[in-house]
Amino acid sequence: xxxxxxxxxxxxxxxxxxxxxxxxxxxxxxxxxxxxxxxxxxxxxxxxxxxxxxxxxxxxxxxxxxxxxxxxxxxxxxxxxxxxxxxxxxxxxxxxxxxxxxxxxxxxxxxxxxxxxxxxxxxxxxxxxxxxxxxxxxxxxxxxxxxxxxxxxxxxxxxxxxxxxxxxxxxxxxxxxxxxxxxxxxxxxxxxxxxxxxxxxxxxxxxxxxxxxx
Amino acid sequence: xxxxxxxxxxxxxxxxxxxxxxxxxxxxxxxxxxxxxxxxxxxxxxxxxxxxxxxxxxxxxxxxxxxxxxxxxxxxxxxxxxxxxxxxxxxxxxxxxxxxxxxxxxxxxxxxxxxxxxxxxxxxxxxxxxxxxxxxxxxxxxxxxxxxxxxxxxxxxxxxxxxxxxxxxxxxxxxxxxxxxxxxxxxxxxxxxxxxxxxxxxxxxxxxxxxxxx
Numbered sequence: 001x002x003x004x005x006x007x008x009x010x011x012x013x014x015x016x017x018x019x020x021x022x023x024x025x026x027x028x029x030x031x032x033x034x035x036x037x038x039x040x041x042x043x044x045x046x047x048x049x050x051x052x053x054x055x056x057x058x059x060x061x062x063x064x065x066x067x068x069x070x071x072x073x074x075x076x077x078x079x080x081x082x083x084x085x086x087x088x089x090x091x092x093x094x095x096x097x098x099x100x101x102x103x104x105x106x107x108x109x110x111x112x113x114x115x116x117x118x119x120x121x122x123x124x125x126x127x128x129x130x131x132x133x134x135x136x137x138x139x140x141x142x143x144x145x146x147x148x149x150x151x152x153x154x155x156x157x158x159x160x161x162x163x164x165x166x167x168x169x170x171x172x173x174x175x176x177x178x179x180x181x182x183x184x185x186x187x188x189x190x191x192x193x194x195x196x197x198x199x200x201x202x203x204x205x206x207x208x209x210x211x212x213x214x
Numbered sequence: 215x216x217x218x219x220x221x222x223x224x225x226x227x228x229x230x231x232x233x234x235x236x237x238x239x240x241x242x243x244x245x246x247x248x249x250x251x252x253x254x255x256x257x258x259x260x261x262x263x264x265x266x267x268x269x270x271x272x273x274x275x276x277x278x279x280x281x282x283x284x285x286x287x288x289x290x291x292x293x294x295x296x297x298x299x300x301x302x303x304x305x306x307x308x309x310x311x312x313x314x315x316x317x318x319x320x321x322x323x324x325x326x327x328x329x330x331x332x333x334x335x336x337x338x339x340x341x342x343x344x345x346x347x348x349x350x351x352x353x354x355x356x357x358x359x360x361x362x363x364x365x366x367x368x369x370x371x372x373x374x375x376x377x378x379x380x381x382x383x384x385x386x387x388x389x390x391x392x393x394x395x396x397x398x399x400x401x402x403x404x405x406x407x408x409x410x411x412x413x414x415x416x417x418x419x420x421x422x423x424x425x426x427x428x
Contacts (some may be wrong), residue, residue, distance in 0.1 A: 059427035128393055129357035141350035143343035168397045172427050175389040179342055183382045213273035213386050
């Protein structure tokens with residue numbers, strides 16, 4: 001089976017999941033932590049080299065504070081869980097804003113990772129405009145090196161993006177790296193994650209051609 | 215029904231359609247012309263304000279010359295058909311490359327369009343890197359004005375992208391304008407276009423929420 005090198009994870013549906021269970025929206029995020037490490041392990045065990053999780057965006061921080069606190073806490077915990085697992089971890093986002101949690105500053109330079117582990121990236125207080133803005137300050141940009149000049153330069157081109165929660169859109173997720181990525185959408189909410197979702201996405205990906213626009 | 219203001223059309227599957235009919239791949243493109251004007255009219259009649267067609271990319275021009283000639287000719291014809299219809303037409307792409315057809319230079323400034331018609335854009339010899347590259351020369355770029363500084367500044371944010379031919383990816387289609395767009399994929403090949411495909415996509419779009427990342 002042809003395995004994607006880099007998988008993007010859009011873990012959507014936490015709030016809808018919580019509401020369906022009769023809980024307040026903010027309760028969904030904590031139930032997304034186990035899915036995160038399970039998804040990382042499933043990808044790693046299948047031979048994926050890099051996984052990027054969509055944590056939260058600068059847009060998301062306009063939500064009620066009980067929710068922003070909940071998803072920020074979940075990102076902090078997720079980073080520590082992935083670090084404990086031994087992933088080569090990178091947290092990337094706008095660190096200059098007060099919405100970026102200080103607890104994650106140590107992970108804004110990629111950690112080395114343990115043998116047998118893979119790269120894991122979490123977008124935290126990320127914004128697509130923030131990501132592209134450095135292009136405007138760059139010198140000698142040409143068609144072959146745009147990616148070197150964006151903020152997320154250390155995140156490679158995505159092969160497959162899996163989104164939970166049924167929405168069929170990118171919502172600002174790494175626009176440059178997503179250019180040629182195949183999208184796989186699952187209707188299940190992220191807290192209802194099952195390892196088989198990843199396998200299902202990989203089986204579908206295996207049936208797709210790769211042209212990179214050619 | 216909530217109607218998208220701006221619809222992106224990725225008219226894929228021309229070559230597979232031709233091969234299925236026992237023709238050579240290059241024969242598919244001419245059969246994509248009628249679908250183009252039908253799609254424009256369907257959108258216009260539903261109240262859409264702007265339609266963007268993915269013509270061909272700088273990546274596509276690496277294909278065999280019999281194919282590049284065929285899709286270039288189809289784009290030239292499509293532009294004239296839309297212009298005759300009275301659309302407010304804009305052809306956008308890298309005009310400095312020899313692959314950009316001279317016949318389309320008159321449409322690289324938007325035409326006025328007739329009363330009752332809408333904006334129609336065709337990407338011709340377009341490249342996502344070409345589109346973003348001007349950011350590097352821009353002054354005073356900030357999170358709210360990135361779109362003003364890209365080559366395709368005159369193309370608005372996309373609400374809905376409809377792709378024919380079953381592939382679930384953007385393939386470099388307007389990365390900035392696609393940030394929040396909903397994707398609707400049809401398995402049918404573009405030459406098998408039917409107006410009902412557009413209606414089906416609009417019905418689905420009507421069931422989606424619009425958060426713009428919030």
